[in-house]
Amino acid sequence: MFSDRPDGNHAKPPPGLYLIATPLGNLGDISARAVRLLGSLDLLACEDTRTTRRLCAALGIAAPKLVRYDDHADEAARAQLVAAIRAGQAVGLVCDAGTPLIADPGYRLVRAVRAAGLPVTALPGPAAAITALILSGLPSDRFLFAGFTPRGGGARRSWLAEIKAIKATLVIYESPHRLVDSLADMAAIFGPREAAVARELTKTFEEVRTGTLAELAAHYAEAGAPKGEIVVVIGPPGEGAAAASDEAPPDVEALLRDALAASSLRDAVASVARATGLPRREVYRRALALGAKG
Numbered sequence: 001m002f003s004d005r006p007d008g009n010h011a012k013p014p015p016g017l018y019l020i021a022t023p024l025g026n027l028g029d030i031s032a033r034a035v036r037l038l039g040s041l042d043l044l045a046c047e048d049t050r051t052t053r054r055l056c057a058a059l060g061i062a063a064p065k066l067v068r069y070d071d072h073a074d075e076a077a078r079a080q081l082v083a084a085i086r087a088g089q090a091v092g093l094v095c096d097a098g099t100p101l102i103a104d105p106g107y108r109l110v111r112a113v114r115a116a117g118l119p120v121t122a123l124p125g126p127a128a129a130i131t132a133l134i135l136s137g138l139p140s141d142r143f144l145f146a147g148f149t150p151r152g153g154g155a156r157r158s159w160l161a162e163i164k165a166i167k168a169t170l171v172i173y174e175s176p177h178r179l180v181d182s183l184a185d186m187a188a189i190f191g192p193r194e195a196a197v198a199r200e201l202t203k204t205f206e207e208v209r210t211g212t213l214a215e216l217a218a219h220y221a222e223a224g225a226p227k228g229e230i231v232v233v234i235g236p237p238g239e240g241a242a243a244a245s246d247e248a249p250p251d252v253e254a255l256l257r258d259a260l261a262a263s264s265l266r267d268a269v270a271s272v273a274r275a276t277g278l279p280r281r282e283v284y285r286r287a288l289a290l291g292a293k294g
Helices: 032-038 050-058 075-086 108-115 126-138 151-161 178-191 214-223 252-262 263-276 280-289
Strands: 014-022 045-047 063-067 090-093 120-123 144-146 169-174 192-197 205-211 232-235
Touching: 014 032, 014 075, 014 108, 032 050, 032 120, 045 050, 045 075, 050 063, 063 075, 075 090, 075 108, 090 263, 126 169, 126 192, 126 205, 126 232, 144 205, 151 178, 169 178, 178 192, 178 214, 178 232, 178 263, 192 214, 205 214, 214 252, 214 263, 252 280, 263 280
Parallel strands: 014 090, 014 120, 045 063, 045 090, 144 169
Antiparallel strands: 169 232, 192 205, 192 232
């Protein structure tokens, strides 16, 4: 039998920590249970109090007392929240969008509350990683959520090399301004695996673009950095066009033909070199062999 809360009671929630999923973008995705709970909490910890206050206003509920809890929260901040629960308060935790703790702060708070012998429960809902995975059309029976890529190019390439051989679909978060470089590194390290780039999930301009990593790298090198939050989904080793090996080289000539049809020789060479990891001199030579004029 379904219930509104673990104890089935609709009155003021009992003391504890409540992990509450909020919409990625479409307000209609929040659960009725989450709305009821948000309106009855004693305290709500959140990444950005302004964002959470706007959410409560959009839902037509009075925001509870809000306190900031983000990546910079220290032991003292966690101790205050644990003390509030111990004193009989119902404390919620949300992130700016989606499910808290998924590439967002919070797991240390959960550990602290559990270590104090206090209850923790979750109100499940939207998560960008899962939404992108099911939209990608890639195998979803076994997957790894790898979080955000490292910021530096060298660190990112080392990190990608570490997860390359994992026999599962990979789900990765990336920022728009680093997407072009990341896709180029992925194409060079993973080879021609099938992939998807998902952005603006559940919002007006939601987009899921699919293709091989090299194709996606070439597209965004030409189109430029997209807007919105980005999720990259990469098929497992052996998943690719014509079941190609993930060690097979990308089809540089095909990428060049596409790039040359839409841009100058210089820009085409730059985008394909970025997408494949090949030296520009080598890509330039291949472009000339295709009949491009230098």
